[in-house]
Amino acid sequence: MxxxxxxxxxxxxxxxxxxxxxxxxxxxxxxxxxxxxxxxxxxxxxxxxxxxxxxxxxxxxxxxxxxxxxxxxxxxxxxxxxxxxxxxxxxxxxxxxxxxxxxxxxxxxxxxxxxxxxxxxxxxxxxxxxxxxxxxxxxxxxxIVENEKVGYNKVKELIEQADDKRSLKKLEGIGEYPGNKIDFGKEFLKKCNVVRKLQGKYKIGLExxxxxxxxxxxxxxxxxxxxxxxxxxxxxxxxxxxxxxxxxxxxxxxxxxxxxxxxxxxxxxxxxxxxxxxxxxxxxxxxxxxxxxxxxxxxxxxxxxxxxxxxxxxxxxxxxxxxx
Missing domain, CATH: 3.40.50.1820 (Alpha/Beta hydrolase fold, catalytic domain)
Structure with a gap:
């Protein structure tokens, strides 16, 4: 120390x-x-x-x-x-x-x-x-819910602008996000992890x-x-x-x-x-x-x-x- x-x-x-x-x-x-x-x-x-x-x-x-x-x-x-x-x-x-x-x-x-x-x-x-x-x-x-909705829409917009088909496939693969209610169960956290990684990739979230x-x-x-x-x-x-x-x-x-x-x-x-x-x-x-x-x-x-x-x-x- x-x-x-x-x-x-x-x-x-x-x-x-x-x-x-x-x-x-x-x-x-x-x-x-x-x-x-x-x-x-x-x-x-x-x-x-x-x-x-x-x-x-x-x-x-x-x-x-x-x-x-x-x-x-x-x-x-x-x-x-x-x-x-x-x-x-x-x-x-x-x-x-x-x-x-x-x-x-x-x-x-x-x-x-x-x-x-x-x-x-x-x-x-x-x-x-x-x-x-x-x-x-x-x-x-x-x-919290609005955070996830706005953040998801932004990263999706950037992915589409970049014509990044691989990332778009990952994003679409999680289905509806975040939904009207967040439960922080395993299923949501798995989806959230995908979104966070993509946000990090596009420099709009914590990487x-x-x-x-x-x-x-x-x-x-x-x-x-x-x-x-x-x-x-x-x-x-x-x-x-x-x-x-x-x-x-x-x-x-x-x-x-x-x-x-x-x-x-x-x-x-x-x-x-x-x-x-x-x-x-x-x-x-x-x-x-x-x-x-x-x-x-x-x-x-x-x-x-x-x-x-x-x-x-x-x-x-x-x-x-x-x-x-």
């Missing part, structure tokens, strides 16, 4: 959260900086192993804390039978936030949610706005590139047990997937009590940016601003790390100015 970059703040630890030991990874350059809690995607896809691939410059303006959620990463390894539900995860998140506020002597922290993390984060800030300075939704998810695997293996906190944890993700997160079946953020109030920033990939059709953009126009918040990063897909901080950091830097300056 060497601190090769000689950061002032470099902590990897297990903390007792909601009755189990949960993993946190802290990185930063100044105790004066705001504390940002990064909520990873999935559910179950811990991103703490990828900090070296996109995060180093973030640490100039934030103390960034990655939390391997219940049912993910090193927390799953430590607690293979303590599996998540949405209620447990919201309570877990509340306790993590309280822990960080106390540890760093902060009245509030910044919350960044990526993909699935943007669902968890959005629900949390509605319930506990007093704990959050502002919220950043990256690849923000709004409506597990070789460089991502290399970044994970090079992480100073990597352990071979992390691979086993990764394999267990679908089974471990069954209850959360059931919650997601009909998730639609539009069913919640459009009123927010914290500043809201959306950072979306202009080539993201896995969580289609146009859905989040339309929703964003409807919400009310003390302050809100949206950024769409060109040539960035679902993992936009990996696709365009420089532009993503520039966006974070601007958000940080806006919030600093608001405090003066």
């Amino acid at each position: 060497k601190n090769k970059c000689k950061r002032l703040i470099y902590i990897n630890e297990y903390v007792s959260i909601n009755g189990i030991e949960q993993f946190l990874f802290h990185l930063g350059t100044s105790y004066d900086n705001p504390v940002m809690l990064y909520l990873h995607g999935g559910p179950g896809s811990a991103e703490s192993l990828l900090t070296g691939a996109f995060q180093e410059k973030w640490e100039e303006i934030y103390t960034v804390v990655h939390w391997d959620q219940r049912g993910a990463g090193k927390t799953l390894t430590q607690n293979p039978n303590k599996l998540p539900t949405i209620d447990l995860m919201l309570q877990d998140l509340y306790e993590v936030v309280q822990y960080l506020k106390k540890k760093y002597s902060k009245q509030k922290i910044v919350l960044l949610g990526h993909s699935w993390g943007s669902i968890l984060g959005s629900l949390f800030i509605k319930k506990y706005p007093e704990d959050i300075a502002y919220y950043i939704g990256a690849a923000q998810v709004i409506d 597990l590139r070789f460089s991502i695997w290399i970044a994970m293996l090079k992480s100073p906190i990597f352990n071979f047990l992390d691979i086993i944890s990764f394999i267990k993700i679908p089974k471990a997160n069954e209850n959360v997937l059931k919650f997601l079946v009909n998730f639609d953020l539009c069913n919640e109030s459009l009123e927010y009590r914290v500043p809201i920033y959306y950072v979306l990939g202009g080539c993201d059709w896995q969580a289609p940016y146009i859905i989040a953009q339309n929703y964003f126009e409807q919400i009310n918040a003390p302050y809100k601003k949206i950024y769409i990063i060109p040539n960035a897909g679902h993992f936009l901080m990996l696709d365009q790390p420089g532009l993503f950091f520039d966006t974070l830097s601007e958000i940080n300056k806006i919030e600093e100015k608001a405090l003066t």
Whole structure:
């Protein structure tokens, strides 16, 4: 667990959260900086192993804390039978936030949610706005069923434009997708896997590139047990997937009590940016601003790390100015 970059703040630890030991990874350059809690995607896809691939410059303006959620990463390894539900995860998140506020002597922290993390984060800030300075939704998810419909239609359009008969045959081979209801059973997940691979091929969804695997293996906190944890993700997160079946953020109030920033990939059709953009126009918040990063897909901080950091830097300056 060497601190090769000689950061002032470099902590990897297990903390007792909601009755189990949960993993946190802290990185930063100044105790004066705001504390940002990064909520990873999935559910179950811990991103703490990828900090070296996109995060180093973030640490100039934030103390960034990655939390391997219940049912993910090193927390799953430590607690293979303590599996998540949405209620447990919201309570877990509340306790993590309280822990960080106390540890760093902060009245509030910044919350960044990526993909699935943007669902968890959005629900949390509605319930506990007093704990959050502002919220950043990256690849923000709004409506699960609509996501799949729009993303499917987009990749089909691109395949037809390219006259890619082989890919079109694969797509047509899955039949109707996603249907009016998603059940996250084996049959749907098999179809979803075909769609995701084709979205990755056409650069409009998350593609597990070789460089991502290399970044994970090079992480100073990597352990071979992390691979086993990764394999267990679908089974471990069954209850959360059931919650997601009909998730639609539009069913919640459009009123927010914290500043809201959306950072979306202009080539993201896995969580289609146009859905989040339309929703964003409807919400009310003390302050809100949206950024769409060109040539960035679902993992936009990996696709365009420089532009993503520039966006974070601007958000940080806006919030600093608001405090003066």
